[in-house]
Amino acid sequence: MPNILHIIAGIMKLLKHFNWTWVGIIIYEDDNSLKFVHLLKERIEQNGACIEFIEILREWPVVGVNKMHQTIHKSSTKVIISYFEMYLSWAFLNQIRILTIPGKVCIIITDFDFTTHQALTYRIKNNTLVFTGMKKNIPSFIKFVREVNPIMFPSHRNIKSWWNGLCQYFCPQRIRKSCKHTKPYGYFNHCTNTHFASSYAIYNAVYALAHALEDMLFSGSGNTTMWNGDRQRLSYYLPWKLHRYLRNVHFKNVMGEEIFFDKNGDFPMDYTIINLIFLPKTKLKYKIVGSYKPSAPSGEDFTINEKEIGWEAAFTQSSPQSRCSQSCSPGYRKLPTEGKPVCCYDCTPCTGIEISNQTDMDDCIRCPEDQWPNEKRDACVPKIISFLSHEEPWGIILTLISIFFFFITAVILGIFIYYQATPIVKSNNKNLSYILLVSLMLCFLCSLIFIGHPDKVTCILRQAAFGITFSISLSSVLAKTITVVMAFQSTKPGSKLRKWMGSRVSYSIVLSCSLLQVFLCLIWLGIAPPFPHLNMEGEDGTIQIECNEGSVIAFYCVLVYLGFLAGISFIVAFLARNLPGSFNEAKHITFSMLVFCSVWVSFIPTYLSTRGKYMVAVEIFAILASGFGILGCIFIPKCYIILLRPERNNRKYIAKK
Numbered sequence: 001m002p003n004i005l006h007i008i009a010g011i012m013k014l015l016k017h018f019n020w021t022w023v024g025i026i027i028y029e030d031d032n033s034l035k036f037v038h039l040l041k042e043r044i045e046q047n048g049a050c051i052e053f054i055e056i057l058r059e060w061p062v063v064g065v066n067k068m069h070q071t072i073h074k075s076s077t078k079v080i081i082s083y084f085e086m087y088l089s090w091a092f093l094n095q096i097r098i099l100t101i102p103g104k105v106c107i108i109i110t111d112f113d114f115t116t117h118q119a120l121t122y123r124i125k126n127n128t129l130v131f132t133g134m135k136k137n138i139p140s141f142i143k144f145v146r147e148v149n150p151i152m153f154p155s156h157r158n159i160k161s162w163w164n165g166l167c168q169y170f171c172p173q174r175i176r177k178s179c180k181h182t183k184p185y186g187y188f189n190h191c192t193n194t195h196f197a198s199s200y201a202i203y204n205a206v207y208a209l210a211h212a213l214e215d216m217l218f219s220g221s222g223n224t225t226m227w228n229g230d231r232q233r234l235s236y237y238l239p240w241k242l243h244r245y246l247r248n249v250h251f252k253n254v255m256g257e258e259i260f261f262d263k264n265g266d267f268p269m270d271y272t273i274i275n276l277i278f279l280p281k282t283k284l285k286y287k288i289v290g291s292y293k294p295s296a297p298s299g300e301d302f303t304i305n306e307k308e309i310g311w312e313a314a315f316t317q318s319s320p321q322s323r324c325s326q327s328c329s330p331g332y333r334k335l336p337t338e339g340k341p342v343c344c345y346d347c348t349p350c351t352g353i354e355i356s357n358q359t360d361m362d363d364c365i366r367c368p369e370d371q372w373p374n375e376k377r378d379a380c381v382p383k384i385i386s387f388l389s390h391e392e393p394w395g396i397i398l399t400l401i402s403i404f405f406f407f408i409t410a411v412i413l414g415i416f417i418y419y420q421a422t423p424i425v426k427s428n429n430k431n432l433s434y435i436l437l438v439s440l441m442l443c444f445l446c447s448l449i450f451i452g453h454p455d456k457v458t459c460i461l462r463q464a465a466f467g468i469t470f471s472i473s474l475s476s477v478l479a480k481t482i483t484v485v486m487a488f489q490s491t492k493p494g495s496k497l498r499k500w501m502g503s504r505v506s507y508s509i510v511l512s513c514s515l516l517q518v519f520l521c522l523i524w525l526g527i528a529p530p531f532p533h534l535n536m537e538g539e540d541g542t543i544q545i546e547c548n549e550g551s552v553i554a555f556y557c558v559l560v561y562l563g564f565l566a567g568i569s570f571i572v573a574f575l576a577r578n579l580p581g582s583f584n585e586a587k588h589i590t591f592s593m594l595v596f597c598s599v600w601v602s603f604i605p606t607y608l609s610t611r612g613k614y615m616v617a618v619e620i621f622a623i624l625a626s627g628f629g630i631l632g633c634i635f636i637p638k639c640y641i642i643l644l645r646p647e648r649n650n651r652k653y654i655a656k657k
Contacts (some may be wrong), residue, residue, distance in 0.1 A: 001638075002037060003264075003266045003269065003294075004032075004035065004036050005039070006266075006269070006271070006292075007036070007109060007131065007271070008039055008040050008043055008295045009043075009292075009294065010131060010271050010292035010294070011040065011081065011109070011131060011230050012044070012047060012288075012333065013292060013301075013302040014129070014273065014292075014304070015044075015047075015049060015079070016047070016304075017302070017304055018319055018320070018322075019298060019321070019323075020049070020078070020079045020105075020320075020321075020322040020323075021048065021050060021322070021323050021324070021343050022049070022050055022052060022076070022077045022078075022079070022322045022323050022343055023044065023049065023050075023051055023052065023079045023080070023081055023322060024052050024053045024054070024055070024071075024075055024077045024079070024081070025037055025040065025041075025053070025054045025075055025080075025081045025082075025083075026050065026054075026057070026068065026072075026073065026080060026081075026082045026098070027054075027055075027056055027057070027082070027084060028056075028057045028084045028092065028318035029056050029058045029068055033056075033083055033084060034056075036083050036109075037054060037056075037083070038110040039421065040081070040083075040262040041054070041374040041601045042484070043226070043507070046521070048342065048343070049343060050324060050341035050342060050343035050344070051341075052076065052077045052324070053071055053075060053077075055071060055072075063140055064311060068579045069098075069101075069109045071099055071202060072098060072101060072104065074197070076319065076324065077322050077324075078103060078104060078105055078320050078322035079105045079107065079320070079322040080098060080104055080105070080106050080107070081102075081107045081109070082106060082107070082108050082109065083109040083110070084109075084110060092535050094299060098656045099125060099127075099128055099278075100125065100313065101125070101603075102124070102125055103127075103312075103320075104127060104163075105128075105129065106127060106132060106252030107129050107157065108128060108129070108130045108131065109130075109131045109132070110132060111132055111133055111551060113199075120170040125278075125312045126275075126276075126277050126278055126310045126311060126312050127311060127312055127315070127320070128275070128276040129273055129274070129275055129276075129289070130274040130275075130276060130310075131271060131272075131273055131292075132271065132272055132274065133201060133269050133270075133271055133272070134199050134269065134270040134271055134291065135199075135201075135272070136200045136255065137200075138199065138200060138203050138255070138629070139254055139255070140256070140365055141199065141203075142175055145166070145175060146166075146175050152221065164179065166179075167179035180657070186452060196322070196463070201267075201269070202404060203253070204253060204259050204267070205267075207251070207253060207259065207268075208249050208251075208259055208261075209246065210518075211249050211251050212246040213242065213245075214247040215245040215248070215249070216242055217387060217411070218240060218243045219245070219601035220550070240568050247261055247265060247292035247651050249261065251623075253385050255406045255601060258277050260398050266606055268294070268295050269294075270291060270292065270293045270294075270295075271291065271292040271293075272288055272291055272292075273288070273289055273290035273291060273292070273304060274286055274287065274288055274289065275287045275288075275289045275309050275310055275520060277310045282549070283322075285310055287309075287310065289304060289305050289306075289308045289309050290302070290303055290304030290305060307318060312654040314649055323343065324340075324341065324343040324344040325343065325344050325345050325346070325347075325359050326347070328345075328347035328356075328359060328360050328361065329347070329378075329396060330355075330356055330357050330358060330359060330361075330376070330377075330378035330506065331349060331350060331355065331356060331358060331377040332347040332348060332349050332350065332361075333348060333349075333350060333361050333362065333363055333364045334346075334347065334348070334355060334360060334361065334362055335347065338631070345651075349377060350364035350373070350377045353362075353366060353367045353373060354366050354367070354373065354377070355373045355374075355377045355378060355379060355380055355519055356377070356378065357378050357379055364377075367380035368380065370382065370383055370536060370538040370543060372414070372542075373427075373541075375624065382592075383541055383542050383543045383544070384538070384541065384542045384543070385543050385545060386543065386545065386612055386613055387452075387453055387544070387545040387546075387612075387616075388450070388451050388452070388540035388616045388617060389452060389455060390451055390452055391451070392611070394617050395451050395452075397622070398451060398617065398620050398624070399448060399451055400448070401624055402444050402445070402447045402448055402620075403444075403448075405444040405624060405627065405628055406441055406444040406445055408438050408631070409437055409441045409444060409631055410441060412437060412631070412635050412636075412639055413434065413437040413438065413441070414636075415432065415639055415642060415643070416430065416433055416437065416635075417434075419642050419649075422642065422649050423513055423649060424455050424638055424641055424642060424648075424649050425638075425642075427507045428480070428585050428638065429480055429483055430571045431482050431506075431507065432476050432479055432506055432510070433635075435472070435476045435510060436473055436476035436633070436634070437482070437631075438458055439469055439470075439472040439473040439476060440627050440630060440631055442465075442469040443466070443469045443473060443623060443627045444623075444624065444627055446465040446469055446623070447466075447620045447623045449461050449462040449465060450462050450616050450619060450620050451582075451616075451620070453545065453547065454545050455530045455532055456531060457643050458547070459529075459530040459531055459532055459547035459548075460525060460529050460530055460546065463521075463524075463529075463547075463549065463555065464521045464524075464525060464529055466619075466623060467517055467558040467562065468514065468517055468518055468521060469522070470562050470564060470623075470626075470627075471513060471514050471516075471517035471561065471565065472516075473511070473627070473630060474562060474565035474569060474596075475508050475509060475510040475511075475512075475513035475514050476632075477565075477566075477569045477589055477592065477593070478509060478513065478565055478568055478569045478572070479505075479507075479509040479510050479573045480584065480585065480589065481505070481507040481569050481573045481576065481589050482509060483505070483506050484573075484576055484585055484586050484589075485572060485575075485576050487650035497557060500608065510546070513565060516561070517558070517561055517562075520554070520557055520558055520561060521558065523554070524550070524551060524554035524555070524557075524558070527550075527551060527552035527554070527648055528550035528554065529550050530547045530548060530549050530550045531547070531548055531550060532545060532546075532547060532548070533545075533546050533547065533548035534546075535611065535612065542612070544611060544612035544613070546611075546612060546615070546616075559600070559604075561602070562580045563597070566593050566596050566600075567593075567597065567599050569589060570589075570590060570591050570594065573586045573587075573590040573593060574586075574590050585634070585640075588633050588634045588637060589633075589634060591633040592629055592630045592633035592634050595625075595626065595632075595633060596626045596629055596630060599622050599625045599626040599629065600622060603618065603619070603622040606618050607619060607622075
């Protein structure tokens, strides 16, 4: 008997080769077939395939054939697996007419040897594959069949029909028998069989039994009685004593092949995959298209030649496909459909940073941190390194603006130095103006450190330079504001502030306020300095090279301190806005601090909502905008008077009102 497990393994390899994942099964109800379908169902489901239907015939002659035929005809599967005993084979197929349904591939598992001359009632399609034990020609067997006397065999109706079948006109001359009365025997057209059904397997089985009997009878085992040719009954030795010898049988048959049984008691058998091609005039053509050898090494055990298979016209362009759902292309994954087998699914595209690089993937796979899905989402590609460079448009624009503001500030400084003897420069504390202009120049230059590839040095310098230069600028503004108030108060009779008037107070304010910011920056750089960081969490397919602030608290302490200086300057300047005209710089300082505070208050939420190079661009913009706000509000009006209205640049005009 063929090993059911080996048959199932071969069928699974056949299904896997053609990628058939949606099948139907029909069997006749008997113990062997029910065991087969149970094991096959388990293996199919384990391999991710599905069964659309299982039809079991429970009576013979067949009852409910029409219902089964309708089920097969209406089913969406293209592959039908049928398993039944040898004596039922052709009658079974004729009854259910499975071979007549177009677009269906029938895999028949049987030891039945289909004849090349068959009385076909229906028009049969060429989509039949027979999975059967490998059959071989036994030397001299044809001669034995031709010459043996039928009288030697029991008188049974089927045996008589079998022998009379050798008298048919279409039998080959080498085997045809001469009979007095030749009648057509439609079922037994075996003289055109290639290998006489299971004769090879039966031949080996008989010889195995004979060798086992020989070993047992001449071994002296059991009751220690030797075979001496007397009237010892053979039944004394059978069957319980024969099994041990049968299991250990090992001999060579007439073809030189080794015959033995494996540890499971199975005879090692190879299997053949045959394509049945139905020809006109009720003829069949055999074509061996593949084989399965369970004992062969993996990779060599299963072979099939698709080019040799004769499919019907509908499958001439490509081999048949049997799937409940179409394959999900790379870039998509399977989405199970509720209430349906796992083979029935929808295809949904991968999302986020996931891809699928094979067909019919159950789940999308996540790209590595340094990679990103391509447009089709079927492969991961390296992410683009992103930072605010000097070559890109934003980098060029911000660089040009920074340099432009630097030169404007330098020109204003030059104007103030050139016109330092004029009343408008003297009345606004020219030394503080020089410090403020130089610090603003440094502020505009420090924005250039933010542009380019971040490294350890630039990450440390950019925030420290920004904090210190702006603290000098705001300290200078605060010193100018306090100086204006003190100058007004010192003009009152008996004022004690007159002795505090002078450059030492303003320089002390600038120095002390600036040193405090320097101290904060040193603590920051000593505890948790900024460092380059690769941000791979961006959703735009880039790796953002950023400067991690190291300590967010320290960063915001620097900003809060700058805000504190700006706030104090704004409050003092606002209170002094109504001083006499000679001290009207307080109004300009008020507006400059209002611009400064507005820029940095709007900066914080914008800064927190951006990432990568756009975060850097926002900070550069805040630096340039706030710096130019101070420059424009405090110094542009004075340059206007110096250059365009020189008649107002005199002590009389400044002192009036």
